[in-house]
Amino acid sequence: MRSQQKINNDFSFDDEISRQYGCEVHSFDPSMNQKSHKRRGKLFFHNIGMSDKNVHIPAGQKGWEMRTLGAMRQELGHAKRHVDVLKMDIEHWEWKVLPEAIASGFLNDVTTLDLELHSWIIEKGTYIYEPPAEIYLGYLKTLRQLHQLGFRIFLTHKNLGSCQFKSKFGMMRTSCQEIAMVQTKERGS
Secondary structure: OOOOOOOOOOOHHHHHHHHHHOOOEEEEOHHHOOOOEEEEOOEEEEOOEEOOOOEEOOOOOOOOEEEOHHHHHHHOOOOOOOEEEEEEOOOOOHHHHHHHHHHHOHHHHEEEEEEEEEOOEEEOOEEEOOOOHHHHHHHHHHHHHHHHHOEEEEEEEEOOOOOEEEOOOOOEEEOEEEEEEEEOOOOOO
C-alpha cells in the first residue's frame, strides 16, 4: 500500500515501484476530484484522504472523505496484509496521522516509511513557519515513538522546492524535510 494524500496527478513513484518490484500500489488524494478507480494492473487510486479520525468534511469546506490508515486497510480488505512501503506527503496532517497509526498498531506491519515532515502550523488561516517550542516537542515525541517501534532513518534531505522562509534571525530555512525510515525489528517481536 502506498499512501500519499497530495498526489496532484503525479503518479511517477507509484508507476515506477509497481514496474520495478511488481508491487500493488494504492494512492490516496481527495483533492484531485477524481472518483476512486483502478488505474491499470496493480495500480489503484482512491478519492480518500488520511486523517486521525474517520470523518466527512462537508462540501462547503472541502467535501472530502477522510479515514485513518487502519480504516483504509479494512475497507480495502487488507487487514492481514503487510505494507512494504508507506509514503506520506500529507501537508502537516502527518503529525495527527502518525500518533494514531502508532497507537492503533498500524505501523507494526510497515517495513519502510517515507515521510515529508512539515514543521509549520496554521492558526486562523495564517501559516506560522516557526511554531512555539511545545509544538516542536510534540513532533519530537512522535519521532521518538517511531524510534521505539524500531524505525531508523536511512535517508533525509531538505525539500528546497517549497516551504522556505526567512527565520526571525534572518537565515533562510525550510519547514519541509523528507525522511525515509526502515523497520529494524523483526515482525512479531
